[in-house]
Amino acid sequence: MWELDAKPVLLWSDALVFMLVAVLTTFFYRLRNDPQSRERWSQVFSSRLGMVTFTIIMVYVGVALLDSLHFRRALPPPDGVETNEVFYDNKVTSVLDVMLDGMGDRFERTYSAPFALKSFEKSNMKDEQGNMVRDFDWLEHAGQHLAEPAHRWPDVLRLSAIALGWGLLASAVVVGLQWRLLRNSVYPWYASWTVQTSVICFMVWLVYISHYYHVLGTDQGGTDVAYQSIKGIRTGVLLGTLSTLVMLPIAVTLGVMAGYFKGWVDDVVQYLYTTLSSIPGILLIAASVLLFQVYIDLNPDFFSVGMEKADARFIALCFILGLTSWSSLCRLIRAETLKISQLGYVQAAHAFGVSHTRILARHILPNVVHIILITFVLDFSALVLAEAVLSYIGVGIDPSMGSWGNMINGARTELSREPAVWWTLTGAFFFMFVLVLAANLFSDLVRDAFDPRSSSGRSEA
Amino acid sequence: MLAYIIRRLIYAIPILIGVNLLTFTLFFVVNSPDDMAASQLGDKYVTPEAIANWKRKNGYDKPLFLNDDASGVAALTDTIFFTKSVRLFAFDFGRSESGRDITTDVSTRMWPSLAVALPSFAIGIWVNICVALMVVMFRATALDRWAVFVFVALMSISYLFYIIGGQYLVAKQWMLVPISGFDPDFKPWKFLILPVLVSVVSGIGSGARWYRTLFLEEAGQDYVRTARAKGASEISILFKHILPNALIPILTGIVVLIPSLFMGSLLIESFFGIPGLGSYMLDAIRSQDFAIVRTMVFIGSILYILGLILTDISYTWADPRVRLS
Numbered sequence: 104m105w106e107l108d109a110k111p112v113l114l115w116s117d118a119l120v121f122m123l124v125a126v127l128t129t130f131f132y133r134l135r136n137d138p139q140s141r142e143r144w145s146q147v148f149s150s151r152l153g154m155v156t157f158t159i160i161m162v163y164v165g166v167a168l169l170d171s172l173h174f175r176r177a178l179p180p181p182d183g184v185e186t187n188e189v190f191y192d193n194k195v196t197s198v199l200d201v202m203l204d205g206m207g208d209r210f211e212r213t214y215s216a217p218f219a220l221k222s223f224e225k226s227n228m229k230d231e232q233g234n235m236v237r238d239f240d241w242l243e244h245a246g247q248h249l250a251e252p253a254h255r256w257p258d259v260l261r262l263s264a265i266a267l268g269w270g271l272l273a274s275a276v277v278v279g280l281q282w283r284l285l286r287n288s289v290y291p292w293y294a295s296w297t298v299q300t301s302v303i304c305f306m307v308w309l310v311y312i313s314h315y316y317h318v319l320g321t322d323q324g325g326t327d328v329a330y331q332s333i334k335g336i337r338t339g340v341l342l343g344t345l346s347t348l349v350m351l352p353i354a355v356t357l358g359v360m361a362g363y364f365k366g367w368v369d370d371v372v373q374y375l376y377t378t379l380s381s382i383p384g385i386l387l388i389a390a391s392v393l394l395f396q397v398y399i400d401l402n403p404d405f406f407s408v409g410m411e412k413a414d415a416r417f418i419a420l421c422f423i424l425g426l427t428s429w430s431s432l433c434r435l436i437r438a439e440t441l442k443i444s445q446l447g448y449v450q451a452a453h454a455f456g457v458s459h460t461r462i463l464a465r466h467i468l469p470n471v472v473h474i475i476l477i478t479f480v481l482d483f484s485a486l487v488l489a490e491a492v493l494s495y496i497g498v499g500i501d502p503s504m505g506s507w508g509n510m511i512n513g514a515r516t517e518l519s520r521e522p523a524v525w526w527t528l529t530g531a532f533f534f535m536f537v538l539v540l541a542a543n544l545f546s547d548l549v550r551d552a553f554d555p556r557s558s559s560g561r562s563e564a
Numbered sequence: 565m566l567a568y569i570i571r572r573l574i575y576a577i578p579i580l581i582g583v584n585l586l587t588f589t590l591f592f593v594v595n596s597p598d599d600m601a602a603s604q605l606g607d608k609y610v611t612p613e614a615i616a617n618w619k620r621k622n623g624y625d626k627p628l629f630l631n632d633d634a635s636g637v638a639a640l641t642d643t644i645f646f647t648k649s650v651r652l653f654a655f656d657f658g659r660s661e662s663g664r665d666i667t668t669d670v671s672t673r674m675w676p677s678l679a680v681a682l683p684s685f686a687i688g689i690w691v692n693i694c695v696a697l698m699v700v701m702f703r704a705t706a707l708d709r710w711a712v713f714v715f716v717a718l719m720s721i722s723y724l725f726y727i728i729g730g731q732y733l734v735a736k737q738w739m740l741v742p743i744s745g746f747d748p749d750f751k752p753w754k755f756l757i758l759p760v761l762v763s764v765v766s767g768i769g770s771g772a773r774w775y776r777t778l779f780l781e782e783a784g785q786d787y788v789r790t791a792r793a794k795g796a797s798e799i800s801i802l803f804k805h806i807l808p809n810a811l812i813p814i815l816t817g818i819v820v821l822i823p824s825l826f827m828g829s830l831l832i833e834s835f836f837g838i839p840g841l842g843s844y845m846l847d848a849i850r851s852q853d854f855a856i857v858r859t860m861v862f863i864g865s866i867l868y869i870l871g872l873i874l875t876d877i878s879y880t881w882a883d884p885r886v887r888l889s
Contacts, residue, residue, distance in 0.1 A: 375582075378582035378583055379586075380868070381864075382864065383827065383865075386857060386864060390590055390849075397600065398599070484720065491722050492722075492724065495831070496849060496850075515724070515728055518731070523732070532725050535722060540716065540720040
């Protein structure tokens with residue numbers, strides 16, 4: 104059992120993720136108990152599109168959570184040394200890595216094309232007579248079981264058929280269980296089940312076939328591209344949610360206070376967000392990240408494993424993105440609060456002598472929740488896209504931490520090779536596109552349900 | 565009108581001071597000049613003399629806010645805050661950490677930026693409005709729904725994909741234009757086509773979707789029904805009735821961006837090798853040249869505030885009912 108000889112590692116970002124899950128669960132639980140928002144949610148989930156996009160988002164979130172359960176494997180004691188002390192691997196592994204069954208451990212020397220048997224670049228090797236020749240070397244982890252290279256494509260088909268069988272079996276179990284529970288539900292669950300079946304089949308196929316081939320090839324360092332793309336999910340999902348979560352309390356508190364108390368409070372808040380939004384966002388982010396980087400470089404003793412350093416930079420990035428992006432939501436909430444506090448029931452509450460805190464909590468906050476919700480989903484997709492841009496500029500995720508931005512950044516000039524190295528970019532862009540598209544479509548549905556007269560929903564990156 | 569503009573300009577001063585204080589805090593209080601010297605010199609074990617030398621050479625060897633050694637006004641002026649931050653107000657940008665004159669750099673690099681940004685901006689708006697009007701013509705049909713889906717899909721594609729894909733397809737495969745580069749005197753248009761095309765295409769998704777909602781809102785108004793009742797053609801309703809009335813929200817969104825066109829685009833310029841302010845900023849960020857970053861933050865905020873004032877002025881032009889006072 105690997106649980107016994109492993110030491111769990113709790114990175115800061117992991118702790119934040121699980122806190123986040125707890126917060127969101129309570130938030131949605133409370134929304135569920137409110138009849139009005141129940142009705143609105145049921146509008147979202149009555150559409151097939153809502154079901155499909157929600158399932159896709161949940162799959163990404165699930166992968167991100169599995170990738171957040173970290174541990175360090177115990178190493179076998181060095182040969183010939185009798186000791187009771189256990190040494191742990193310096194490399195931090197996650198549950199997802201275990202589920203992917205060593206997909207990330209099958210390294211090659213350098214680039215190789217999807218399903219290739221030979222390396223992309225020539226290297227020096229010896230032929231039968233012992234002469235040095237330059238030729239394409241065989242890969243170490245692709246097609247080892249083939250007797251004849253020409254058998255490759257029939258073999259891929261055969262393996263795919265086996266994998267598909269297993270995939271269908273697994274999804275039959277998963278979907279069957281849900282069908283038992285939900286067959287009388289009014290919601291179009293079959294749309295969700297279709298997505299689940301496809302995702303399960305795809306994942307089973309990917310893990311199975313990765314034992315024999317590199318499905319999306321390998322990158323310059325010889326790492327499997329499909330593995331990297333999947334590892335990028337955690338970074339993307341976390342960055343999107345954590346940054347928004349940092350931004351929400353600031354934006355909501357300041358916005359509600361400005362709109363409710365007016366006067367000098369309003370002046371101060373308006374001054375703050377005008378000042379902040381007049382600074383070019385990308386420069387502010389870049390400057391803050393650089394300054395934090397200087398701090399990390401000068402204090403290297405704070406972090407015991409390399410991954411903790413990357414993790415610290417990641418959390419700092421989330422905070423910086425959150426702290427620099429609250430102005431637009433704050434403006435929206437301020438305007439809405441201004442409008443609500445003129446309404447009769449708030450005036451009546453005043454007349455009855457209800458305290459400010461109580462009015463804010465009972466009458467104002469519940470009525471701006473829809474703005475928060477819509478912003479949450481919209482900002483999420485914008486942040487996932489922004490990560491790639493920031494990594495290109497050089498102020499993004501630490502290069503040692505897998506992310507789509509770093510993959511794109513590493514491979515952006517490789518299309519100009521002959522033949523072009525297209526697979527790294529394809530992998531990163533595809534996984535990113537699916538997540539962002541699902542989030543964008545879902546946010547449209549949420550907005551239609553919660554804010555029917557909305558036209559202000561312009562999404563600015 | 566003039567009084568209004570002057571008042572708005574005066575309001576801008578506290579905001580600029582705020583920007584200045586914020587950047588100052590970021591650059592000098594969070595990380596002391598000693599930290600910066602150590603990271604610029606690039607060695608963890610730099611000698612104190614080397615740090616002192618670097619600080620003296622770049623003018624960081626002064627107290628932050630108040631100089632106790634100097635007397636009178638010099639106590640305030642002979643400080644880092646005054647020499648590095650307050651000077652910006654007089655458009656005295658000083659020298660970059662590598663010793664180049666920032667003012668000269670900015671004034672020469674502004675024009676290539678504008679050469680790319682202005683056509684991208686103008687053509688982009690024109691294309692987006694045309695596409696949106698076309699979709700609005702088919703409102704409430706399957707075509708409309710699919711168009712919205714396509715817009716959302718286009719929005720979900722990373723900007724980097726548009727750039728990399730455009731370079732690969734248009735420049736490498738079809739060999740229609742050079743992949744990157746810039747030539748101010750000789751045939752600059754050859755180098756401009758691809759960057760402009762990429763920025764226009766990448767903007768269609770979010771742009772056309774936004775204009776569509778604006779037009780649809782107007783299309784539900786009473787005056788549109790009246791126009792249709794009196795027998796106006798669909799084309800004339802779109803162009804004569806809906807478009808002018810949707811102008812106000814459109815102006816709110818776009819006029820504020822016009823002054824910032826001078827700043828150029830970070831990504832486009834660096835991918836296409838255009839020597840504008842965008843690539844200038846990127847180089848500064850990558851070489852950690854904080855003097856340039858500070859200057860660009862200042863210029864950027866001035867241009868943004870200018871954009872806000874221009875937006876207000878443009879309202880009076882678009883809607884005769886609006887009076888500035």
